[in-house]
Amino acid sequence: MPNQTEKTPPNFSIAVTKLREMIFSSELGPGTDHLETELAQTLGMSRTPVREALLVLEAQGLLTMRPRKGVRISPLSPDDMSEIYDVLTELESLAAADAARAGYNADDLKALTQTISDMDKALAIEDREGWAQADDRFHQELMRLGGNSRAARIVGMMADQVRRARLVTLYMRPLPIKSNEDHTKVLNAIREGDEETARLLHREHRLSAKEMLTTLLQRHRLNKI
Amino acid sequence: MPNQTEKTPPNFSIAVTKLREMIFSSELGPGTDHLETELAQTLGMSRTPVREALLVLEAQGLLTMRPRKGVRISPLSPDDMSEIYDVLTELESLAAADAARAGYNADDLKALTQTISDMDKALAIEDREGWAQADDRFHQELMRLGGNSRAARIVGMMADQVRRARLVTLYMRPLPIKSNEDHTKVLNAIREGDEETARLLHREHRLSAKEMLTTLLQRHRLNKI
DNA sequence: ATCCTAATTAATGTATACTTTAATGAATGC
DNA sequence: GCATTCATTAAAGTATACATTAATTAGGAT
Numbered sequence: 001m002p003n004q005t006e007k008t009p010p011n012f013s014i015a016v017t018k019l020r021e022m023i024f025s026s027e028l029g030p031g032t033d034h035l036e037t038e039l040a041q042t043l044g045m046s047r048t049p050v051r052e053a054l055l056v057l058e059a060q061g062l063l064t065m066r067p068r069k070g071v072r073i074s075p076l077s078p079d080d081m082s083e084i085y086d087v088l089t090e091l092e093s094l095a096a097a098d099a100a101r102a103g104y105n106a107d108d109l110k111a112l113t114q115t116i117s118d119m120d121k122a123l124a125i126e127d128r129e130g131w132a133q134a135d136d137r138f139h140q141e142l143m144r145l146g147g148n149s150r151a152a153r154i155v156g157m158m159a160d161q162v163r164r165a166r167l168v169t170l171y172m173r174p175l176p177i178k179s180n181e182d183h184t185k186v187l188n189a190i191r192e193g194d195e196e197t198a199r200l201l202h203r204e205h206r207l208s209a210k211e212m213l214t215t216l217l218q219r220h221r222l223n224k225i
Numbered sequence: 226m227p228n229q230t231e232k233t234p235p236n237f238s239i240a241v242t243k244l245r246e247m248i249f250s251s252e253l254g255p256g257t258d259h260l261e262t263e264l265a266q267t268l269g270m271s272r273t274p275v276r277e278a279l280l281v282l283e284a285q286g287l288l289t290m291r292p293r294k295g296v297r298i299s300p301l302s303p304d305d306m307s308e309i310y311d312v313l314t315e316l317e318s319l320a321a322a323d324a325a326r327a328g329y330n331a332d333d334l335k336a337l338t339q340t341i342s343d344m345d346k347a348l349a350i351e352d353r354e355g356w357a358q359a360d361d362r363f364h365q366e367l368m369r370l371g372g373n374s375r376a377a378r379i380v381g382m383m384a385d386q387v388r389r390a391r392l393v394t395l396y397m398r399p400l401p402i403k404s405n406e407d408h409t410k411v412l413n414a415i416r417e418g419d420e421e422t423a424r425l426l427h428r429e430h431r432l433s434a435k436e437m438l439t440t441l442l443q444r445h446r447l448n449k450i
Numbered sequence: 451a452t453c454c455t456a457a458t459t460a461a462t463g464t465a466t467a468c469t470t471t472a473a474t475g476a477a478t479g480c
Numbered sequence: 481g482c483a484t485t486c487a488t489t490a491a492a493g494t495a496t497a498c499a500t501t502a503a504t505t506a507g508g509a510t
Contacts, residue, residue: 010492010493010494011493011494012493012494035460035461035462036461036462037461037462045494045495046494046495046496047462047494047495047496048273048493048494048495048496049493049494049495051277051462051463052276052277052280052493055277055280055281055284056280056281056284059280059281059284059285060284061375065462067461067462067463067501067502068460068461068462068501068502068503069461069503070461083373083374083375083376084375086319086323086373086376087316087319087373087375087376087379090315090316090318090319090376091312091315091316093315094311094312094315098311148308148311148312149308150286150308150309150312150383151308151311151312151315154312154379158375235462235463235464236463236464237463237464260490260491260492261491261492262490262491262492270464270465271464271465271466272464272465272466272492273463273464273465273466274463274464274465276492276493277463290492292471292472292491292492292493293471293472293473293490293491293492294473294491295491451510452509452510453508453509453510454507454508454509454510455506455507455508455509456505456506456507456508457504457505457506457507458503458504458505458506459501459502459503459504459505460501460502460503460504461500461501461502461503462499462500462501462502463498463499463500463501464497464498464499464500465496465497465498465499466495466496466497466498467494467495467496467497468493468494468495468496469492469493469494469495470491470492470493470494471490471491471492471493472489472490472491472492473488473489473490473491474487474488474489474490475486475487475488475489476485476486476487476488477484477485477486477487478483478484478485478486479482479483479484479485480481480482480483480484
């Protein structure tokens with residue numbers, strides 16, 4: 001008998017997913033306004049679940065609801081980017097330290113190790129998007145290993161907020177060779193259980209990434225992205 | 226002519242406010258379940274705005290919506306408390322460092338200074354609740370001075386999540402004399418523009434607060450609060 | 451022509467009625 | 481007597497109709 005257990009998620013959570021994708025893909029561009037009615041039409045559902053989804057996305061900082069003007073997709077300025085990277089820096093460094101302290105063995109660190117070799121492979125063939133995806137997985141896995149679920153959720157939200165900008169800068173920046181060396185060093189510190197080194201190395205890694213991205217945005221006059 | 230500009234906020238934001246108050250006051254106790262319909266009745270409005278409010282509060286981590294079982298007011302375990310304090314520690318320390326770097330003058334730091342003297346006054350008459358309120362304002366003002374709006378929002382959310390627990394432990398803990406010395410040292414480091422000292426002092430301050438509160442909860446067997 | 455006022459309107463905010471779904475309990479078969 | 485299936489039902493999920501409100505425009509007075 002075919003396992004007919006295809007549970008359809010409720011419309012409002014479908015709406016959350018779809019709207020997020022539309023924001024990341026710039027189908028809903030930064031700074032643009034959209035009426036609840038239009039979005040409902042687009043998604044093929046009534047305003048109710050759409051509105052609920054919008055409230056969630058607003059709480060996550062992806063948009064703001066402005067009565068009678070539609071929802072505004074939050075644009076990112078270099079300053080916003082800087083704020084977000086500072087938060088990422090602190091919470092990921094915490095995770096790196098916690099992971100080091102946890103005393104994980106090689107097997108526990110397999111997934112993290114894998115993301116690094118994936119990045120290496122992608123770099124070898126200059127596949128920037130492949131690298132970016134593996135890089136995302138590295139940071140996600142790091143947060144998982146850190147073991148602070150709240151920090152992980154926040155980092156996830158912040159990462160979402162800079163997703164568009166990262167995509168734009170992905171082809172402007174130099175090939176992230178240095179970045180990958182950083183990752184390896186952080187991994188080693190975690191493997192060796194060296195809490196403070198892991199924290200500091202990761203901090204440096206993030207600070208230089210922030211520096212690179214914000215100057216890149218400013219140089220290209222990308223004030224709203 | 227009397228300024229008749231009393232704008233009534235929309236019901237769903239009233240609901241957010243009221244529900245939060247009910248959670249903080251334990252009128253909606255930790256771990257308890259509540260139906261949308263009941264809450265709507267209690268608040269004297271229809272399910273629609275209540276549901277919207279609940280989604281927002283869920284995004285803020287104060288409750289979880291569990292289909293057919295009602296919304297569950299999130300209880301806090303000592304582990305949760307530990308997670309939250311770790312996040313607070315990192316982001317507030319960042320703010321302390323940023324505030325020190327910003328080079329504020331005495332006037333800019335007036336509000337922060339004021340909260341410390343308020344705490345002193347409250348301590349002198351052993352007014353614990355007065356102290357707690359001033360302490361809250363200290364941490365809020367510190368985040369404001371830090372200038373990272375996202376970090377400030379996150380810290381606000383996390384502070385909300387531990388509000389109940391802090392209230393419970395307020396009368397169990399020793400009078401927070403040491404805590405207040407810490408605050409003063411942090412203020413001085415900020416005043417002197419000593420970024421790393423401000424960061425480290427505040428970190429120590431938060432770490433010892435965490436230590437104190439989590440052991441207090443465990444000693445009193447308060448596993449769900 | 452300009453400013454004020456009032457009507458219009460378009461979008462949000464809210465209530466309600468309806469649909470779907472999962473938990474509970476009853477009934478039937480083994 | 482136990483398990484399995486079906487009916488019941490209560491709650492969430494959704495659509496829709498309606499109320500509210502703020503922006504915009506038209507009209508009139510100065």
